[in-house]
Amino acid sequence: MELTRKFERTVAVEDLTITINDGEVFGFLGPNGAGKTTTIRMLCCLIEPTSGQAFVDGMDVRDKDSRIKIRQNVGLLPENPGLYESLSAYQNLEFYARMYGVPAAKRSGRITELLQALDILDRKDDAVGSFSKGMKQKIAIARALVHDPKYLFLDEPTSGLDPVSSLTVRNYLMELKREGRTIFINTHHLDEAQRLCDRIGILKTRLLAQGSPEHLANEFFGKTTMVELNAVTPETLRVVESSKGVKAFRQDGNKLYLTIDDPATDNPAIVAQLVRSGAGIIHVEEVKKGLEDVYLRIVGGDSK
Amino acid sequence: MIRFEKMWAIARKEFSEFRRNRYVLLTLVLMPMVMTILLPIVYLVPITTLSAENTTPVQLTFNTQNTYEGMTFSNGYYTNTSFKDCVLDNVILDGCQVNGGYLNYSLVRNSEVSNSSMQSTTLYFSNLNGDTRIDVVLVSSVIIGGQSDRVGTLLLLINVLMLMFMLIPAVLPTIIASYTLVGEKINKSLEPLLATPTTDLELLGGKSLSIFVPTMLASWLSFIPFVVLVDLITKPVLGYVILPNLLWVVAIFVMCPLIAALSILSNVIVSSRVSDVRSAQQLGSLVILPVILFFVLILTQSAATSVSLMALFSVVLLGIDALVLYVALKVFRREEILIRWK
Numbered sequence: 175m176e177l178t179r180k181f182e183r184t185v186a187v188e189d190l191t192i193t194i195n196d197g198e199v200f201g202f203l204g205p206n207g208a209g210k211t212t213t214i215r216m217l218c219c220l221i222e223p224t225s226g227q228a229f230v231d232g233m234d235v236r237d238k239d240s241r242i243k244i245r246q247n248v249g250l251l252p253e254n255p256g257l258y259e260s261l262s263a264y265q266n267l268e269f270y271a272r273m274y275g276v277p278a279a280k281r282s283g284r285i286t287e288l289l290q291a292l293d294i295l296d297r298k299d300d301a302v303g304s305f306s307k308g309m310k311q312k313i314a315i316a317r318a319l320v321h322d323p324k325y326l327f328l329d330e331p332t333s334g335l336d337p338v339s340s341l342t343v344r345n346y347l348m349e350l351k352r353e354g355r356t357i358f359i360n361t362h363h364l365d366e367a368q369r370l371c372d373r374i375g376i377l378k379t380r381l382l383a384q385g386s387p388e389h390l391a392n393e394f395f396g397k398t399t400m401v402e403l404n405a406v407t408p409e410t411l412r413v414v415e416s417s418k419g420v421k422a423f424r425q426d427g428n429k430l431y432l433t434i435d436d437p438a439t440d441n442p443a444i445v446a447q448l449v450r451s452g453a454g455i456i457h458v459e460e461v462k463k464g465l466e467d468v469y470l471r472i473v474g475g476d477s478k
Numbered sequence: 479m480i481r482f483e484k485m486w487a488i489a490r491k492e493f494s495e496f497r498r499n500r501y502v503l504l505t506l507v508l509m510p511m512v513m514t515i516l517l518p519i520v521y522l523v524p525i526t527t528l529s530a531e532n533t534t535p536v537q538l539t540f541n542t543q544n545t546y547e548g549m550t551f552s553n554g555y556y557t558n559t560s561f562k563d564c565v566l567d568n569v570i571l572d573g574c575q576v577n578g579g580y581l582n583y584s585l586v587r588n589s590e591v592s593n594s595s596m597q598s599t600t601l602y603f604s605n606l607n608g609d610t611r612i613d614v615v616l617v618s619s620v621i622i623g624g625q626s627d628r629v630g631t632l633l634l635l636i637n638v639l640m641l642m643f644m645l646i647p648a649v650l651p652t653i654i655a656s657y658t659l660v661g662e663k664i665n666k667s668l669e670p671l672l673a674t675p676t677t678d679l680e681l682l683g684g685k686s687l688s689i690f691v692p693t694m695l696a697s698w699l700s701f702i703p704f705v706v707l708v709d710l711i712t713k714p715v716l717g718y719v720i721l722p723n724l725l726w727v728v729a730i731f732v733m734c735p736l737i738a739a740l741s742i743l744s745n746v747i748v749s750s751r752v753s754d755v756r757s758a759q760q761l762g763s764l765v766i767l768p769v770i771l772f773f774v775l776i777l778t779q780s781a782a783t784s785v786s787l788m789a790l791f792s793v794v795l796l797g798i799d800a801l802v803l804y805v806a807l808k809v810f811r812r813e814e815i816l817i818r819w820k
Contacts, residue, residue: 218673220672220673242676242677254666256671257665257667258491259665261495269487269491272483273484273488273671274675
């Protein structure tokens with residue numbers, strides 16, 4: 175709540191208030207330097223907030239005694255995999271299993287299970303230094319999950335990966351989502367956020383918007399219907415203007431973009447009025463605004 | 479409460495990495511070998527191969543006519559005189575007996591000088607016994623008592639070797655720390671480590687332990703061949719087995735761990751400010767150098783390197799260690815590491 179972090183003269187995060195529910199996948203979108211990594215670091219108890227409060231699993235990140243418990247319940251995938259390159263994949267995971275206090279009897283089984291799920295079991299004894307970037311990222315994800323944490327924080331999980339590796343990682347994250355794990359993702363990939371996240375927050379030092387991708391599109395663009403005509407006459411424009419369901423409209427050649435409240439009731443009425451006025455309708459469709467449009471509108475840039 | 483198992487897990491991981499780091503392995507083996515095998519051979523063997531001094535006294539007969547005690551003489555020529563605790567400056571002595579006192583810028587012939595301090599003096603056909611000598615020339619004269627030059631030099635060089643030995647726990651941590659701390663920084667592997675449920679103290683403890691254990695193992699294990707080698711080389715001259723003795727036991731088991739701790743903690747501080755392994759090694763060595771230099775100066779200037787002196791140094795070193803630990807704890811905090819470690 176009203177979480178703020180300052181670094182000397184720079185404000186990284188200001189008055190951030192969000193709630194993430196159990197089992198939810200929440201995505202943070204924002205340009206570089208927007209404060210996404212700083213937020214994750216505060217929530218993982220790596221750095222302290224300058225002011226405000228944050229609770230993870232009901233525990234205050236500012237409370238010294240709670241910090242170790244929070245870290246125990248949290249898995250972090252930082253921006254860089256940061257693996258021990260001279261050690262094998264198994265040794266890397268075994269070390270972290272020890273650090274997170276995974277019982278010796280369960281360690282080997284858990285590591286094998288993760289490596290199998292990420293399709294790298296056959297390389298478990300190879301030095302991580304010999305792995306591709308995508309494989310290293312998989313090991314880093316396995317590391318974040320080695321202690322089966324309740325909360326998963328992922329900072330740019332597919333950043334710098336080739337399309338195939340990105341897809342593998344994304345598919346695995348979808349699986350984790352299906353398992354019902356609470357996941358917090360920082361990402362630049364709008365498509366990834368749209369597909370994975372239940373809710374999205376757009377951050378640029380301050381939280382500019384939050385909600386589901388559909389909710390954000392509606393909030394910033396309303397619902398839009400496109401009507402393509404064989405010709406747009408003054409009579410057509412008069413009919414559209416006077417139509418009750420149309421809140422605003424824009425003309426682009428023979429196409430009219432109408433902002434409406436409810437396509438189910440407004441679209442048939444508008445079409446009927448246009449037909450009565452003698453307009454020649456070629457095509458009618460609902461225009462869906464994507465997350466990219468929302469993001470560009472909010473963070474800065476043009477959007478149709 | 480510090481959880482030792484967390485510290486040990488960090489140390490174990492580091493050991494696994496050392497096993498794959500040829501540079502660290504070579505340093506751990508070669509440096510102690512140079513200090514404990516090569517240096518004793520280079521320093522001690524030439525001294526032991528010098529021929530033993532003639533210890534048959536010069537035949538002297540005294541016909542003492544005057545005896546002085548506690549007086550000062552300068553610019554004179556004295557024969558058949560006995561001086562006890564006198565200051566003799568710029569004198570010529572012939573057939574005299576000098577016991578105690580000072581003898582400076584003088585010529586001595588057919589005399590016996592005992593328990594005196596001599597400087598810039600030449601002796602002909604005389605016997606010396608238990609004197610301190612600076613810039614003294616002996617011509618056909620014999621040192622009949624006290625320590626012979628050869629034995630004295632050997633004992634002095636063994637003290638020098640002790641200082642060299644102490645360089646092992648001072649230098650090894652600079653090499654290892656540069657990999658365990660700066661290496662992790664370069665590799666960007668600190669953040670996931672910091673995200674684990676450990677305290678800052680446990681992380682610092684684990685990292686320090688991973689440097690301390692191989693450093694002390696290398697130091698102590700290399701002490702065994704060192705003792706054997708030094709004893710083999712010096713016993714024929716000294717007539718007894720000099721190592722191990724209480725002085726060395728204090729040096730190896732008290733001073734060495736304290737020096738290692740100082741070096742490790744200094745390197746933690748250095749590592750927070752540099753971003754490449756080479757700089758860390760160079761700066762790490764620089765940090766430890768003044769401390770080593772201090773001990774070298776004190777020990778070489780000190781006429782008697784005694785157990786009590788070493789114990790005193792140990793206490794001083796413990797104090798310095800505590801101070802450096804305080805600074806290291808300030809530097810080794812999660813937030814500092816993530817934000818300020820460059």
